[in-house]
Amino acid sequence: MEGLLFLAHRIPFPPNKGDKIRSFNLLRHLSTRYAIHLGAFVDDPDDWRYRDALKPYCASIKLLPLHPRRAKLASLVGLLSGEALTLPYYRNRELARWAHELAASGAVTRGLAFSSAMAQFMPAGLARRVLDMVDVDSDKWTQYAPTQRWPLSWLYAREGRKLAAWEARVAQDFDATLLVSHAEAALLQQRAPAAQHKIGAFENGVDADYFSPARDYPDPYPPGVQGVVFTGAMDYWPNVDAVSWFAERIFPAVRAAAPDAQFTIVGSHPSDAVLELARQPGVVVTGSVPDVRPWLAHAACAVAPLRIARGVQNKVLEAMAMARPVVASAQAAEGIRAEAGRDFTLALGEAEFAHAVVARLQTASSAAPARDCILAHYDWARNLSTIDPLFERTAVVPPILETCPA
Template sequence: MRILFVSSIIPYPPVRGDKLRIYNIIKQFNRYHELKIISFVKNEEEKRNAKNFKKAGYNLTTVNLPRITGIFNLFRMVINKDPLQVSFHYSKKMASIIQQETRQNNYDIVYFHLFTVAQYCRSVKNPYSIKVFDMTDATALYLQRYLEIIRNPIKKFFVKFELARIRLYEHIIKIFDVTYVCSMVDLNYLRTRIPLINIRHFTNGVDTDYFQVEKQTYKKHRIIFVGSLPYYPNTDAVLFFAKEVFPKIKISFPDAEFYIIGSNPPEEVKSLASESIFVTGFVEDIKKEYLVSEVNVAPIRFGAGIQNKIIESLSLGIPTVSSKLAVESFDEEIKKFIFTAETADEYANMVSKIFNNSSIRDSMMIECIRLIKEKMTWEKLVNTENIYLESLVEERKKTKLNNKID
């Protein structure tokens, strides 16, 4: 098949959730099909990332979208009802390139990644191309949950304003042949709001070529949190754990250490650094950080989708303590290997339980590793959707042939 990918982000390096997902999907599809990727670049760092992505052998075309242009685009919100993030990513050049590509090339599939580029589905000029929308998360569900914890009235007003626009804009799903989300919770939420749409559960996976279990001596009482820290649910989780949970753990385990690992930590996270709290920023080998830790934590209090930090840690057999919200998207047979908590006391008790029982890691997590490899590898997940999309393409080809005959 010939597939055109359109994304608002450069899928490289795969260092955060949205990049990680599209990078691995492209990587797997590239093994079987002819691919072209079109993406925005917004700054010099993204331009360097684009060059490295091209060097890796991918056919990439970029469209410049400087921050000042995106901000200027927000004035469009005065005359239309598009959400802020959709208006920011408006580009005549992007629309023109997609029109030209789909007019001149016979793409079987045009795959739009993320909510911000769904607007360009109207630029596809080949009526027989299958239009795919990888929404990943239900954005409205994310903002709805965010509203529940906001205390600042001004921020609350603007989030409500954006949420109202997103709920209207979500109906763009109806234009696509298939929409993907990575969580059954998100899928059910969208089906309730927008009936009669073709939406499929395409969960996130793990790259088992990289995340292979190795014999590694872990450090007792070492706790790890992994995540992109500009993403506010991660910042909130880290602040909650460091300020409300970790002091309780230190009472029983004074040598406990908490490692916060993720790119671009904001000042409020950097300020947490102490003799026992380490804010590392980006690290080259995230697998090593997991393996030398005794416990992984994911105290996410709002958000949507599925947590890569949990999939990765489970694939390596690292016990994880998480909020119930963060594990709601996992299969029941995998959920039983994740320890859940809600209050600061519950988190402290669960971490202490793991500290006091080495058999959890040594025996219980072995079965979990097997299950992740069986059900959640990127190769397996993408192959399932590859078969499905090939069937849609074949049906569309039959339709095209019948139209010619008629």
């Protein structure tokens, strides 16, 4: 098999959070066609133990430590160089040298960069270079800016502008750029019109057999509790903002109408702000759990009250796969191929969100159409197969790019 250079900003294992779920499934799929040479950063000390789990998929593995505090300090160089801070945050001479040596030796002839930050390491001379940008991250920084006080508001707005310029540049430089949804792809096409014909999308999948409502799961909730659950990495600021807003501004109205309701926040590394929410009546913060499925299976409903979001929310897809009623904000629902009112409930504003959750608690039914939606649109094998032509030595534009709306 020919060699493929796979560069990821975070070790693609375990597949237990948004970016790792996508990167691992992409890595596993490509490993059936190419000899993978994986280069990635490790920003969580617990993840070093997963190196061996990646060996079956890789011809070689280059993992490098990334210390977030040091990287933040290093990123400030961008203020002098005029570039997005994201780029010096990840910049690493050892990874760059390793990647270029592989290309120069002929060990790799193709490459995939997972996230726009990793594009800076991709050798220019490869036969095919594909970028999985996943989300238009620059827009996320732009959304962050008005939520912060100066100087962070200025810094985040600057990052949004500088990163947008970088995203447009690499979309032009690479042979193809992929995003997680057609909505994300359309946004990048608008921002990088010169590269419009090379921008497309492949959607995430869900392991519907793993996230199956047919299994018997132990009930983690106390007797008599009506569970309202949120799942996600709880050191990720949009998730922190989402659960804080729900717990403080929405859940009191839910508890007033349904005194047995319990808002359970399930996810690793809860921030201090999240831990503080457990002081409120009916709010429980679990921290990391070995298996999220029991919390979903026995919940009356799942909520996704995100106010800042990009791409597709795996937490919504997984709850839908478990046939759980989902109440989601417009931001959380963006990019998901599902019908509001049938597959999930769309809630706009605090009062509407509280009303929708109470209605789900009062009906206490499963959501079979939601699982049907996942089975129809979010199969990993089917979705991943559409990217294979992008790595072929051909000048023909693959169909996946032709179907992306402008």
